[in-house]
Amino acid sequence: MATGRTYNDAIDALNSLQTPYAVIEARRKAGIRPDAASVREMRAYLARIGYAPRDLDRLNIVHVAGTKGKGSTCAFVDSILARYQQKGGPPHRVGLFTSPHLIAVRERIRINSVPISEELFAKYFFEVWDRLEENKDVAADAAVSGSKPIYARYLTLMSYHVFLSEGVDAAVYETGIGGEFDATNVVERPVASGISTLGIDHVFVLGDTVDKIAWHKAGIMKPGSPAFTIEQVPEAAEVLKKRAVEKGVDLRFLDIDPRLVDVKIRPGATFQKKNATLAVALAGTALKRLDPSFSPRPDALPQEFVDGLEQVVWRGRCEVKDEDSVVWHVDGAHTVDSLKMAARWFVGECANRSEAGPKVLIFNQQGRTEAVDFLDGLCNTVKNADPAGKGFEHVIFCTNVTYAATGYKRGMCQLSDVARADANSADFVNRQHNPADIANMTQQRVFAERWKTLDPSANIMLIPSIEEALNTARSLAEKEGEKKAQALITGSLHLVGGALGILEGADAL
Secondary structure, three states: OOOOOOOHHHHHHHHHOOOOHHHHHHHHHHHHOOOHHHHHHHHHHHHHHOOOOOHHHHHHHEEEOOOOOHHHHHHHHHHHHHHHHHHOOOOOOOOOOOOOOHHHHHHHHOOOOEEEEHHHHHHHHHHHHHHHHHHHOOOOOOOOOOOOOOOOHHHHHHHHHHHOOOOOOOEEEEEOOOOOHHHHHHHOOEEEEEOOOOOOHHHHHOOHHHHHHHHHHHHHHOOOEEEEEOOHHHHHHHHHHHHHHHOOEEEEEEEEOOOOOOOOOOOOHHHHHHHHHHHHHHHHHHHHHHHHOOOOOOOOOHHHHHHHOOOOOOOOOOOEEOOOOOOEOOOOOOOOOHHHHHHHHHHHHHHOOOOOOEEEEOOOOOOOOOHHHHHHHHHHHHHHHOOOOOOOOEEEEOOOOOOOOOOOOOOOHHOOOHHHHHHHHHHOOOOOOOOHHHHHHHHHHHHHHHHHHOOEEEEEEEEOOHHHHHHHHHHHHHHOOOOEEEEEEEOOHHHHHHHHHHHHOOOOO
C-alpha cells in the first residue's frame, strides 16, 4: 500500500484509513455502535506493534474525558507540567495527545507542547505501519488478520509508539468520543483520570441523555488510580458516583480551587475556572507520582502552576485576532452549552470596545443532524445581552471547504514548497461527510431556515468556502467606515482550523 516514506506519503496512507461516509451511514442505519470489541481490537493492535498495556505505565498517563472543557483541561495540565520540565524535571519529557487537529495532523501528537515534526511523524507512522504488516496474525482473535485500525485509532496507537520511543515520562491523553469504548482506553493504570463538564453530544454513539453519556465517560476511571471531576448536573453526578463505587475508584468532586482567586485564567468565566481546578488536581497528582517529595502549600499554588495556567496556549479556543477592519473572535465550540458560553464570551469582548461595528457570525457544523438545535442558544444569548435586543446583523453559514479555487489545498503561489501545500491539503481531507451535501450546502440551508425564524432581521448568507466567508465579513466591515466588524467564528473545530490557517498563513498550530 504505502511505498513512500515522506510526510505526504504518511498522510495519504493515513487518509486511506478514514471510514467512508457510505459505510458510516450503513452502520448508523443498522444501529452499530462502538462496544467492548473496540478496546479489545486496540489491545490487539498494540500487541502487533510490540507493546502490552503495562508498557504504557512508563508514560504516567493523565487521562481526561468529558463533553465540554476536556481539551482545555488537557492543555492546562500540559502547560503546568511543561513548567517543571523546563526547570529540568521531573517530568523530563511531556507528551500531549488530543483531537481533532486544526491544520496539521501532527498537532495531535505533541512533545514538550510542540507538534512533532513532519520528519518524526513520517518515521513513526511507517514504523507502526510496517509492524502491523509484519505481525498481521498476532492476536487475530481480537482484530482481523492483516487489518489496520481506522484513522483516529491509528493515531492513538501511533502516539503510544512515539511517546515510548522518545522517552516521554508524563503524557496527557484526551479521549476522542466517550471513554468506555474509546481508543485511548487501553491504558490500565493511569496516574489519574479527570472528567470535565458533561452534556449532550455525539448522541448516536453515546446516547441521548446525560446519564447515558456519563456512563461512557466514567469508563476511563480505573481501580488504583485517583479520579477527579467537577460540578455536574445531578443525573450525571449520580452515574459517576455509581460507576466509581462499582470500579472501586476514589472519585473526588471538586469545587473551584480557592487558590485560583488571583490567577488570571482566560477567559475568566466560571466554566474555565472549573477546567483549571480539574487541571490543578490532575497535574498535582502526576507530579506527586513523579516526585514523591512534591508537596504544594494548601493556601497557594506553586508559581509553576500559576505560570502554566496563565500562559497556556490552546489554539482555537477563545482567541481574538485584530485586523484593520475586523476583530475576529475564534472559538471551536460545538455543543449546545459550549456555544452559549462562546456567545457570552463574544458579547463580553464586544462590550469592551466603544467603537464596535456590526456583529457577524460565521458558523458551520457538518454531518450532525442535531446541530440545527445549537443555533437557538447562540442566537438568543447574543440578542439578550444587547441593551437593544440586537443580535448578529450578518449571519454566514459556510462549509468546511477551505479555499474557493483549490478546495482544501492552499494555492501554490502562497507557498514556496509545493509538497507542503499538498500535505496541507491532505491534512484537511475528511471523507466521513456526504460530498453531495457539502456541494449542495444541504446542512447550511437547514441552518439558514432555522435562523430566519430566530431573527428575521438578520442578513443571512450561504457561502461555499471558509476563504470566501472571511472575505465577505471583511467586505461588510469596509462599509462601516471606521467601525470594526465584530466577527465570531464558531461551531466546529474544523471550521476554526481552516479559518486560522487562512488568517495566519500557517501550516500547523
